[in-house]
Amino acid sequence: MPVLPALGGLLALYLAAPFVAGLAHIGLADWRGADWPGLGQATLVSVLSATAATLLIALGGIPLGYLLARRPARAMRLLGFMVQLPLALPPLSSGILLLFLLGYASPIGILTHGALTDSFAGIVLAETFVAAPFLIIAARSAFAEVDPVLEDVARTLGHAPGSVFMRVSLPLAARGIAAGLLLAWLRAFGEFGATVMVAYHPYSLPVYTYVAFGGEGLPAMVPVLLPTLGAALLIMFFATRLTTPRRSRLRPAEAASGMLPPVPSPAGDQPPKAFAFTLTRKLDGFSLDVSYQTTARRIAILGPSGSGKSLTLRALAGLDAQAGDRLTIGDQDWAKAPAEARRVAYVPQSYGLFPHLTAEKQLAFARDADMAVARQWFEKLGLCELEQRYPAALSLGQQQRVALARALGRPADLLLLDEPFSALDTPRRAELRAALRALQAQITATSILVTHDPADAFALADDIIIVDQGQVLQAGPVNDVFLRPRSALVAHLLGAEATAKGIVAAPNAIDIGNDVTLPISGPALRPGDRIGWTIAAERIRIVPSGELPAEIIAIEPAQAGRRRVIIRVGHAELPVVQAPDEGLCPGPIRVTLPPGAIQVWNEDETMALR
Numbered sequence: 001m002p003v004l005p006a007l008g009g010l011l012a013l014y015l016a017a018p019f020v021a022g023l024a025h026i027g028l029a030d031w032r033g034a035d036w037p038g039l040g041q042a043t044l045v046s047v048l049s050a051t052a053a054t055l056l057i058a059l060g061g062i063p064l065g066y067l068l069a070r071r072p073a074r075a076m077r078l079l080g081f082m083v084q085l086p087l088a089l090p091p092l093s094s095g096i097l098l099l100f101l102l103g104y105a106s107p108i109g110i111l112t113h114g115a116l117t118d119s120f121a122g123i124v125l126a127e128t129f130v131a132a133p134f135l136i137i138a139a140r141s142a143f144a145e146v147d148p149v150l151e152d153v154a155r156t157l158g159h160a161p162g163s164v165f166m167r168v169s170l171p172l173a174a175r176g177i178a179a180g181l182l183l184a185w186l187r188a189f190g191e192f193g194a195t196v197m198v199a200y201h202p203y204s205l206p207v208y209t210y211v212a213f214g215g216e217g218l219p220a221m222v223p224v225l226l227p228t229l230g231a232a233l234l235i236m237f238f239a240t241r242l243t244t245p246r247r248s249r250l251r252p253a254e255a256a257s258g259m260l261p262p263v264p265s266p267a268g269d270q271p272p273k274a275f276a277f278t279l280t281r282k283l284d285g286f287s288l289d290v291s292y293q294t295t296a297r298r299i300a301i302l303g304p305s306g307s308g309k310s311l312t313l314r315a316l317a318g319l320d321a322q323a324g325d326r327l328t329i330g331d332q333d334w335a336k337a338p339a340e341a342r343r344v345a346y347v348p349q350s351y352g353l354f355p356h357l358t359a360e361k362q363l364a365f366a367r368d369a370d371m372a373v374a375r376q377w378f379e380k381l382g383l384c385e386l387e388q389r390y391p392a393a394l395s396l397g398q399q400q401r402v403a404l405a406r407a408l409g410r411p412a413d414l415l416l417l418d419e420p421f422s423a424l425d426t427p428r429r430a431e432l433r434a435a436l437r438a439l440q441a442q443i444t445a446t447s448i449l450v451t452h453d454p455a456d457a458f459a460l461a462d463d464i465i466i467v468d469q470g471q472v473l474q475a476g477p478v479n480d481v482f483l484r485p486r487s488a489l490v491a492h493l494l495g496a497e498a499t500a501k502g503i504v505a506a507p508n509a510i511d512i513g514n515d516v517t518l519p520i521s522g523p524a525l526r527p528g529d530r531i532g533w534t535i536a537a538e539r540i541r542i543v544p545s546g547e548l549p550a551e552i553i554a555i556e557p558a559q560a561g562r563r564r565v566i567i568r569v570g571h572a573e574l575p576v577v578q579a580p581d582e583g584l585c586p587g588p589i590r591v592t593l594p595p596g597a598i599q600v601w602n603e604d605e606t607m608a609l610r
């Protein structure tokens with residue numbers, strides 16, 4: 001569309017035109033008659049006062065920007081609004097307000113004998129007032145860009161909040177803050193309105209310019225403009241460099257396998273530690289109330305999206321410890337310990353690698369990192385070649401390994417893994433699952449894995465906690481929960497596609513209708529009870545020698561060239577995944593349903609639970 005470039009071009013032309021017009025006056029200027037000492041003095045005053053004001057602004061503005069970015073409370077929003085007000089005020093009005101505060105007749109003016117007006121200090125204070133919002137806004141945006149997960153991870157690596165700020169938040173926000181500081185300096189250097197009201201003397205450069213213009217008119221202005229233009233060009237050059245995205249000097253991420261090499265040696269022979277927790281949280285629109293106790297060393301927390309899994313993990317890590325928490329591991333009570341004091345190895349969903357540190361430096365980041373142990377993990381996880389890479393140059397699998405090595409490189413009693421495979425494709429997922437299983441066998445820490453995939457839980461946990469809407473639906477050893485889910489919902493969360501109903505015919509057999517009785521494994525059931533049941537599609541075998549009569553009622557194409565066959569057995573309609581077989585067609589067949597694969601729950605008890 002030609003209108004857009006035309007409109008943009010016109011404005012750009014207008015912005016450039018005064019500079020061009022100024023060029024024409026260079027030859028006409030009275031260079032000899034210029035008041036160079038006066039101009040030099042005013043320039044010095046402006047450079048020094050702008051620098052002092054910028055230092056003051058940095059001292060308060062950086063922490064303020066951080067608070068505004070991290071604390072969403074209403075009081076903070078009000079504070080944010082207030083500190084930006086000077087931007088909206090005409091500078092002369094700002095000057096008048098400052099005179100109310102600092103002028104001769106004000107309490108502060110009386111106390112300081114007027115030292116804060118018509119003085120260098122007055123210039124600094126006026127400049128600070130009008131220029132501070134530039135830094136505060138830049139710092140707030142820069143800190144808001146820093147992923148809070150990185151700060152969480154740093155705390156679980158033993159760093160107290162002050163150290164997290166200095167080592168993670170500040171370095172990551174540094175470019176934005178530096179740009180804000182340059183702009184604040186420039187604004188302070190060019191400040192006129194508030195300054196002329198608060199401190200007419202000593203002359204700052206803008207006040208000097210105004211006075212010179214009043215006395216000698218436009219022809220004398222070209223030499224006066226020189227320092228201003230020079231400072232503006234210099235600062236804008238640096239500010240532009242800071243705000244231009246840096247081109248990565250890193251090597252691109254290789255598509256190399258993210259596989260953890262299997263690690264052979266078994267975990268120590270130490271008995272697993274007793275582990276118990278009760279955690280409650282009341283959030284806007286969501287309540288969490290979970291508790292469990294076990295002596296198992298590998299636990300999975302399984303639930304659908306938004307069920308409270310990550311909140312539980314964060315609470316275990318101590319990232320938002322609250323008064324009512326209960327958390328013991330072995331003989332230690334961690335409930336009141338802050339995150340940095342807990343012995344946890346926490347790997348969040350996004351892995352939480354610090355973008356400004358190489359893989360090697362991530363490893364050394366933990367406050368109490370045992371570098372010998374960390375290096376061992378580095379080697380075991382096949383990371384030696386990647387030591388000098390930044391996270392941006394690592395594949396997802398490699399990032400996961402670095403995050404694991406970093407977490408394991410310090411003493412930990414709990415390994416907390418939040419959806420460790422969620423970013424990976426299916427084959428990589430299976431590889432890493434196997435490798436993580438090997439890793440679990442090597443560590444003595446209790447591992448807690450958050451997942452929404454039952455396959456992860458079966459592979460990597462002895463106990464499972466099933467959560468939904470912030471509540472524990474069922475918890476216990478994986479096999480027990482699998483064979484006796486408490487409800488159809490639990491069975492679905494464990495992967496059941498279709499469920500059916502029946503009646504308990506004998507302690508280990510169920511009547512599923514049409515005179516079909518199904519033998520089952522697991523704890524005895526009470527004859528006569530109404531039950532729900534299911535079986536995973538891949539566990540059903542269609543074979544001529546099958547024990548049960550069934551009927552094929554539909555055949556549908558499925559992924560990878562396979563077929564999904566819907567069978568009726570008893571009153572149940574169940575899917576079966578089959579390799580292509582020309583012989584199969586709708587009609588009677590025989591099937592085998594292994595008793596150990598059948599999940600059963602008591603419908604009457606499920607109703608009572610509701």
Ligand SMILES: Nc1ncnc2c1ncn2[C@@H]1O[C@H](COP(=O)(O)OP(=O)(O)OP(=O)(O)O)[C@@H](O)[C@H]1O
Pocket residue numbers: 283284286303304305306307308309310311312452
């Ligand atoms: N700081 C917060 N304030 C208010 N609600 C929150 C906060 N953090 C999380 N929630 C809410 O708590 C609920 C549980 O969140 P959580 O991150 O624990 O879910 P999840 O089970 O881990 O989900 P997913 O599998 O999608 O990661 C969600 O509804 C979420 O919106």
